[in-house]
Amino acid sequence: MKVAFVGATRGMGRALARGLAERGDALFLLGRDPGEMDLSARDLESRGAAGPVSHAPLDLARPEGFAEALAAADRALARMDALVVTGGAFASQNDLAQDPARLAALLHANFTGTALLCQQAAERLAAAGGGLVCAFSSVAGDRARRSNYLYGASKAGLSAFLDGLDLAYRERGVPVLCVKPGFVRTGMTAGMPVPPFAGEPDAVARDVIAAMDARRHVVYAPSVWRWIMLIIRALPRAVLRRVRF
Amino acid sequence: MPPSDAPPPPLEPVAGWGRHPIVPGRVERPEHLALPPGFEPLVARGLGRAYGDAAVPARPGGRVVESTRADRIRSFDPATGRLHCEAGLSLAEILRVFVPRGWFPPVTPGTRFVTVGACVACDVHGKNHHRDGSFGNFVERITLLTADGRLVQCGPARERELFLATVGGMGLTGLIVEVVLHLRRIETPWIVLETQGMASLEVLLEGLRLSAAHWPYTVGWIDCLARGRHVGRGILMRGRHATAAEAGAHRARRPSRLRVPFDAPEWLLNPLFMRWFNGVYAWTHGRTLRRRVVSYDRFFYPLDAIADWNRLYGPRGFLQYQCVVPRGAGSRPVLALLERLAAAGAASFLAVIKDCGPGSDAYLSFPLEGTTLALDLPYRGAPTESLLHDLNGIVIEHGGRVYLAKDAITRPDDFARMMPRLREWQAVRDRWDPARRFRSGLSVRLLGDPA
Numbered sequence: 197m198k199v200a201f202v203g204a205t206r207g208m209g210r211a212l213a214r215g216l217a218e219r220g221d222a223l224f225l226l227g228r229d230p231g232e233m234d235l236s237a238r239d240l241e242s243r244g245a246a247g248p249v250s251h252a253p254l255d256l257a258r259p260e261g262f263a264e265a266l267a268a269a270d271r272a273l274a275r276m277d278a279l280v281v282t283g284g285a286f287a288s289q290n291d292l293a294q295d296p297a298r299l300a301a302l303l304h305a306n307f308t309g310t311a312l313l314c315q316q317a318a319e320r321l322a323a324a325g326g327g328l329v330c331a332f333s334s335v336a337g338d339r340a341r342r343s344n345y346l347y348g349a350s351k352a353g354l355s356a357f358l359d360g361l362d363l364a365y366r367e368r369g370v371p372v373l374c375v376k377p378g379f380v381r382t383g384m385t386a387g388m389p390v391p392p393f394a395g396e397p398d399a400v401a402r403d404v405i406a407a408m409d410a411r412r413h414v415v416y417a418p419s420v421w422r423w424i425m426l427i428i429r430a431l432p433r434a435v436l437r438r439v440r441f
Numbered sequence: 442m443p444p445s446d447a448p449p450p451p452l453e454p455v456a457g458w459g460r461h462p463i464v465p466g467r468v469e470r471p472e473h474l475a476l477p478p479g480f481e482p483l484v485a486r487g488l489g490r491a492y493g494d495a496a497v498p499a500r501p502g503g504r505v506v507e508s509t510r511a512d513r514i515r516s517f518d519p520a521t522g523r524l525h526c527e528a529g530l531s532l533a534e535i536l537r538v539f540v541p542r543g544w545f546p547p548v549t550p551g552t553r554f555v556t557v558g559a560c561v562a563c564d565v566h567g568k569n570h571h572r573d574g575s576f577g578n579f580v581e582r583i584t585l586l587t588a589d590g591r592l593v594q595c596g597p598a599r600e601r602e603l604f605l606a607t608v609g610g611m612g613l614t615g616l617i618v619e620v621v622l623h624l625r626r627i628e629t630p631w632i633v634l635e636t637q638g639m640a641s642l643e644v645l646l647e648g649l650r651l652s653a654a655h656w657p658y659t660v661g662w663i664d665c666l667a668r669g670r671h672v673g674r675g676i677l678m679r680g681r682h683a684t685a686a687e688a689g690a691h692r693a694r695r696p697s698r699l700r701v702p703f704d705a706p707e708w709l710l711n712p713l714f715m716r717w718f719n720g721v722y723a724w725t726h727g728r729t730l731r732r733r734v735v736s737y738d739r740f741f742y743p744l745d746a747i748a749d750w751n752r753l754y755g756p757r758g759f760l761q762y763q764c765v766v767p768r769g770a771g772s773r774p775v776l777a778l779l780e781r782l783a784a785a786g787a788a789s790f791l792a793v794i795k796d797c798g799p800g801s802d803a804y805l806s807f808p809l810e811g812t813t814l815a816l817d818l819p820y821r822g823a824p825t826e827s828l829l830h831d832l833n834g835i836v837i838e839h840g841g842r843v844y845l846a847k848d849a850i851t852r853p854d855d856f857a858r859m860m861p862r863l864r865e866w867q868a869v870r871d872r873w874d875p876a877r878r879f880r881s882g883l884s885v886r887l888l889g890d891p892a
Contacts (some may be wrong), residue, residue: 218538386470
């Protein structure tokens with residue numbers, strides 16, 4: 197594959213980009229920090245990415261730059277055939293509840309920005325003959341919980357969008373994969389209490405690559421979270437009001 | 442990204458692989474190695490395979506900077522094997538990425554779950570020490586974040602003193618951020634392995650000596666419970682990387698996924714069980730020479746196949762004891778150590794013996810030309826500690842020393858007697874970290890650092 201990748205420098209994105217590089221895919225990095233992208237580009241090249249890995253600026257909060265960023269990826273990859281978005285904003289429920297500006301920025305990047313980017317990319321890939329869109333949502337979007345419904349809402353919106361995008365574009369040759377990670381030990385979740393069934397980034401990356409290859413439209417990672425969320429979604433509201441998680 | 446006003450990380454128990462001692466610490470796992478804000482002392486940590494207190498905070502609640510997420514490869518030159526990486530890259534990753542391309546770590550300890558930074562800080566050695574020396578011999582450059590917050594490059598030819606103090610310096614000269622090292626070319630991932638039963642310690646040591654000339658990797662295994670004329674009987678193992686012709690049609694198997702799910706009960710380790718275990722092991726090898734081709738992980742990392750194997754030693758944990766004694770003393774010190782162990786009825790799963798080549802110039806590097814012995818002992822409080830002090834006495838008497846990556850017990854005065862270049866090392870440390878920003882349980886115990 198020839199993949200334009202948003203978020204390859206950190207956490208699950210770093211692990212997934214490495215997984216793709218190690219099997220010889222070509223990569224083009226998009227993100228905010230050129231220094232970080234440089235470091236990750238060299239890492240991915242050393243691990244076997246096809247050809248040199250270059251990068252261009254992209255900020256999920258600034259949709260006006262998306263067209264140019266996708267065009268740069270297309271040029272560098274000699275027609276990209278996949279977009280992967282693992283990047284996004286994260287903050288604790290407390291911080292978001294107390295700081296409206298921060299909440300607005302998170303909702304904007306995680307939902308508006310990511311949706312606009314994936315929509316443009318899907319259209320671009322369909323027009324060029326097909327490809328794949330893969331974006332990281334979260335199990336937090338499957339059911340609102342009092343402890344993280346603000347972040348969860350941004351991901352619920354994204355999950356709904358990706359679900360629809362897949363319906364609209366799969367028949368035009370662009371399947372869309374919505375990844376729903378459960379709790380994964382990364383820098384993003386550092387300092388948070390670690391629940392049972394916590395996952396590791398490398399294992400998530402393996403599951404996601406398998407789901408990409410199988411052209412699935414949704415994947416939970418680690419896969420046990422599919423069943424956990426099935427139960428949590430089925431909980432009666434009266435129960436959800438009582439539990440504190 | 443966590444905000445800059447993020448609270449310090451929550452407390453979690455921090456221990457070495459032997460799970461003794463355990464100290465609560467605040468562990469950061471940054472993707473970019475940096476000093477935490479303020480002037481609080483900190484200890485660097487990798488994958489936690491040092492057995493004792495080397496990567497344990499100096500005091501309860503102390504800061505720990507774990508390097509495992511700072512694991513990017515900065516560059517790799519496929520023509521020369523020169524690898525420039527961040528300090529948190531593990532040998533497991535290096536093996537996974539580079540073995541298929543025909544490269545192997547120049548030196549590897551008995552586990553692949555060790556970071557490059559830790560390989561430098563402990564100046565680790567392996568089965569090829571008699572031929573190649575320790576890890577530091579293959580390091581071209583270290584990028585060190587020093588106590589004053591500067592990034593300092595050091596190597597054999599630049600800031601040489603700092604380099605010699607950092608290799609084997611147990612992370613106490615600064616935070617190792619990046620390393621440039623040289624990998625070794627291999628033709629196949631396979632190892633030609635020969636094993637042979639050895640009737641006594643003398644025969645085993647002679648076997649190691651004779652094998653050293655022709656085999657890059659040698660090691661012996663000793664049956665600690667054998668008595669009388671059988672003392673020191675064991676198995677000699679020697680290996681080399683197989684050529685393509687020798688490897689033939691061997692195919693890699695999936696790595697084992699065994700895991701020890703809970704702390705084993707302590708009766709499992711009673712002397713009778715150990716005697717049986719050791720007897721079976723010796724019997725299965727017999728006395729004849731066997732040659733076969735095995736995968737590199739079976740040869741180098743037999744214990745890595747069982748995740749969390751340290752839990753076999755029960756909830757009180759265990760100590761690993763590894764010492765080296767100069768060759769000049771012959772087999773006497775090893776015999777004395779084995780006799781003292783037998784007298785204590787203290788059995789061991791593993792007693793590993795190996796001949797070391799010439800030592801390194803690094804001030805605190807462990808290996809010296811002679812014989813090294815390593816064994817595990819379940820931790821049973823004061824009796825275990827006093828046994829180890831007795832063993833240290835034998836080691837000091839013969840001019841040897843213990844390996845800090847394994848140590849949790851040695852006393853500071855004993856340590857000073859083992860390390861003839863300790864003063865020189867301390868002078869370098871005084872220059873680069875006068876306030877002791879870099880501190881560990883080990884540095885408090887052995888070097889008198891404030892807790």
